[in-house]
Structure formats: C-alpha cells, structure tokens
Amino acid sequence: MKKAVILFVAILLFPAFGSSQIIENLDYISPFNEGVSAIKKNNQWAFINNDGDIVVNFRDDLVTTKSDDGNYPIFKKGRCLIVNIKEGISYFGYINISGETVIEPRFLNATNFNNNGAIALEFTKEEIGKNTALGKSIVNYRYFEVVIDTDGKVKNYLNPKGVNVVLDKKFLREPPKFMSKQISENLVAIKNENGKWSLKKIIE
Numbered sequence: 322m323k324k325a326v327i328l329f330v331a332i333l334l335f336p337a338f339g340s341s342q343i344i345e346n347l348d349y350i351s352p353f354n355e356g357v358s359a360i361k362k363n364n365q366w367a368f369i370n371n372d373g374d375i376v377v378n379f380r381d382d383l384v385t386t387k388s389d390d391g392n393y394p395i396f397k398k399g400r401c402l403i404v405n406i407k408e409g410i411s412y413f414g415y416i417n418i419s420g421e422t423v424i425e426p427r428f429l430n431a432t433n434f435n436n437n438g439a440i441a442l443e444f445t446k447e448e449i450g451k452n453t454a455l456g457k458s459i460v461n462y463r464y465f466e467v468v469i470d471t472d473g474k475v476k477n478y479l480n481p482k483g484v485n486v487v488l489d490k491k492f493l494r495e496p497p498k499f500m501s502k503q504i505s506e507n508l509v510a511i512k513n514e515n516g517k518w519s520l521k522k523i524i525e
Contacts, residue, residue, distance in 0.1 A: 413429070429464050430497055479501045
C-alpha cells in the first residue's frame with residue numbers, strides 16, 4: 322500500500338518525468354520560423370515545435386532554402402516546398418505545418434511564399450498531331466511563369482506566351498530558371514529576352 326501511495330504522489334509531483342523527447346545526433350538545427358525549426362539527420366529533414374516535439378517527421382523531399390544562417394527547409398505562409406522526381410524531372414509542390422501535401426508537386430520550379438503568393442512554373446501538355454506509323458500522339462509541352470496562392474490556384478500569368486520545353490531528363494537536367502521576381506506585395510519584375518525589365522501588378 323505504501324508503495325502505491327508513493328507512486329501516486331510521484332506521478333502528481335512529476336507528471337512529465339520520463340516523457341520528454343530527446344533527439345540526438347542531429348547534423349543541423351535551424352533557427353525558428355513560423356513556430357518551427359528544421360532539423361537534419363542522415364540527409365533527411367524534419368520540423369520541431371517550440372517544445373521540441375516533431376511536427377513533421379523526417380523525410381527526404383523537403384526543399385532547402387539558402388539564408389544567412391545556412392541552407393535548410395523553411396515555412397512561409399504555412400507552406401514548405403517539396404520536390405518529387407519522376408523519370409529524372411523535378412516537380413515541386415507544398416506541404417502544410419502538419420506535413421500534409423496541400424499543393425501536389427506539379428510545377429517545374431517554385432519559390433517560397435512571400436507577400437501575396439509564390440512564383441511557380443506550371444506546364445501544359447497539348448496534343449498537336451498523330452504519328453500514324455508509330456501510333457503515338459505528338460505533344461507539345463509549354464510552361465508558364467505564374468503567381469499562385471496558398472491553395473495552388475493561379476492568380477496571375479507573368480508570361481502569357483509561355484516557353485516551349487522538352488520534358489525529358491536529357492534536356493531538362495535542372496529546373497528552368499525564373500525570369501521574374503516579386504519586389505513588393507503587389508508588384509512583380511519580369512525580365513524579357515533583351516534583358517530589360519518590366520513591372521506587372523499582381524491582381525487579387
């Protein structure tokens with residue numbers, strides 16, 4: 322009976338004893354941003370909260386962002402970039418703070434969210450003919466530089482004409498580069514073929 326009483330008192334006095342999580346042998350710990358910190362272990366990244374609890378488990382598809390403090394995944398507007406590689410081509414999407422995929426990887430490149438949205442390269446597939454000898458469709462791939470919201474909905478097209486692209490790892494060894502950058506909450510600067518810049522207002 323005395324042992325039971327002592328155990329009961331110990332639980333009341335020290336309810337958290339032995340329950341705290343210890344994460345060891347980490348390769349990197351980032352500064353906190355939006356309430357979470359990125360941690361790296363064995364080439365995989367996870368996120369912890371202010372109590373040290375893992376809120377996004379270790380995974381290998383998180384995209385790192387270069388900053389003054391290092392190179393690590395980061396949440397912006399509750400979204401973190403992920404990448405999915407299919408047949409040698411990288412496709413970018415986003416997860417939320419719970420680690421759920423909220424924007425499926427479908428962009429050829431994408432930025433972190435900033436101000437009113439993120440810039441992404443969305444591609445389209447258009448059938449332009451048939452190869453009767455091979456019995457295959459002839460398709461044309463084109464990507465557009467767009468501004469998206471946190472649900473992945475396109476808000477603005479920054480290059481309405483688009484850019485033709487060969488969707489093959491031999492020709493697309495790395496993600497295409499952006500020709501625009503968001504410079505304020507409502508403005509995007511776009512570079513043309515001549516290296517000159519134009520300004521475009523983001524439409525809500």
